[in-house]
Amino acid sequence: METNLTEVYLDNSATTRCSERAKDLMVKVLMEDYGNPSSLHMKGVEAENYIKEAKKKIAKTLKVDEKEILFTSGGTESNNTALIGAALANKRAGNHIITTSIEHASVSAVTGYLEELGFRVTYLKVDADGIISLDELREAVCEDTILVSMMMVNNEIGAVEPIEEAIKVIKEKNPNTLVHVDAIQAYGKYRIFPKKLGIDMLSVSGHKIHAPKGTGFLFIKDKTKVKPLIYGGGQQKGMRSGTENVPGVAALGEAAEEIYENFEEKIDHLYQIKQRFVEGVLKIEGVSVNGKTGRDSAPQIVSVSIDGVRSEVMLHTLEDRKIYVSAGSACSSNKPSVSHTLTNIGLKGSLLDSTIRFSFSVHTTEEEIDYALEVMNEVVPKLRRYTRK
Numbered sequence: 001m002e003t004n005l006t007e008v009y010l011d012n013s014a015t016t017r018c019s020e021r022a023k024d025l026m027v028k029v030l031m032e033d034y035g036n037p038s039s040l041h042m043k044g045v046e047a048e049n050y051i052k053e054a055k056k057k058i059a060k061t062l063k064v065d066e067k068e069i070l071f072t073s074g075g076t077e078s079n080n081t082a083l084i085g086a087a088l089a090n091k092r093a094g095n096h097i098i099t100t101s102i103e104h105a106s107v108s109a110v111t112g113y114l115e116e117l118g119f120r121v122t123y124l125k126v127d128a129d130g131i132i133s134l135d136e137l138r139e140a141v142c143e144d145t146i147l148v149s150m151m152m153v154n155n156e157i158g159a160v161e162p163i164e165e166a167i168k169v170i171k172e173k174n175p176n177t178l179v180h181v182d183a184i185q186a187y188g189k190y191r192i193f194p195k196k197l198g199i200d201m202l203s204v205s206g207h208k209i210h211a212p213k214g215t216g217f218l219f220i221k222d223k224t225k226v227k228p229l230i231y232g233g234g235q236q237k238g239m240r241s242g243t244e245n246v247p248g249v250a251a252l253g254e255a256a257e258e259i260y261e262n263f264e265e266k267i268d269h270l271y272q273i274k275q276r277f278v279e280g281v282l283k284i285e286g287v288s289v290n291g292k293t294g295r296d297s298a299p300q301i302v303s304v305s306i307d308g309v310r311s312e313v314m315l316h317t318l319e320d321r322k323i324y325v326s327a328g329s330a331c332s333s334n335k336p337s338v339s340h341t342l343t344n345i346g347l348k349g350s351l352l353d354s355t356i357r358f359s360f361s362v363h364t365t366e367e368e369i370d371y372a373l374e375v376m377n378e379v380v381p382k383l384r385r386y387t388r389k
Contacts, residue, residue, distance in 0.1 A: 181199050217252070
């Protein structure tokens, strides 16, 4: 099996390669315009202008006000700030929080912590495709509900939650309930307009959209009560003290602007790549795909279960051929445990440890997909025979 490919990176939901534009701007800020944005001299003003420019670029993609963008270190901090900050700021209004049973650990671990603080948390169930029930949500919202937090796209199986319909249900039942959306796997794959949808807070991570790691932002709708988690010099209007990561912020703004250029074309490409991969992988005996696979699923994620072959074995076999994938969520894949997403969609026990995630980017090519399929066609039967012995 000959190929000219040096590597086939199919783990883009774990992280993406930084874009050239984002990298070039980051290096310029690091090496030339390196002032502290709190300094009063020209170097400080230059640095502050990069932050303003990044806010402008990001706000434009969401059709929100620049002052509603809070820069963070990434998705985990954005989610923590939204949940803990909103819960503590609004606890006089109630102590009930609603989330789903398939959230990323940066939400589920936080709701566990909030339960320790005395908040009551309802975890919505999902169906076999990973989708919540709007009826169950309607039943769960009460006058005590201060916050609902749900992901727009599931990071393991690519399920897309009915965010627009869910928000209507929530606001009809209790107009005062805040809605937080984890858009970490959705931003850059969908056009998201928080004002139109009724979203109060929205989390985004930079390294999922070809920006550097350690960057991200939280959209907080004007006048939404959120307590800061980090105190100090009062940067970002006191919402997140500490000297801003100007090179990272500048690069994040650039990547956000870039990801939405020629957007429809990019998304069409992703869905074509996904369809090609799904059709090919389903031809392999004993292989199944979890969740939906059409345009009603995320364009970049495919969860594949391989009966009789352990995830870790498959991952390292593909790695030997320079194909890089993930055994579930990369944030927890170095700490082996049963995926609560796969458990909650009712995946049968024998497949829980036989599931890997393929995730694509706008740079993924048909040649890479075909090579990955070719390798899988060759190795899956061999590995299955080997593990049965």
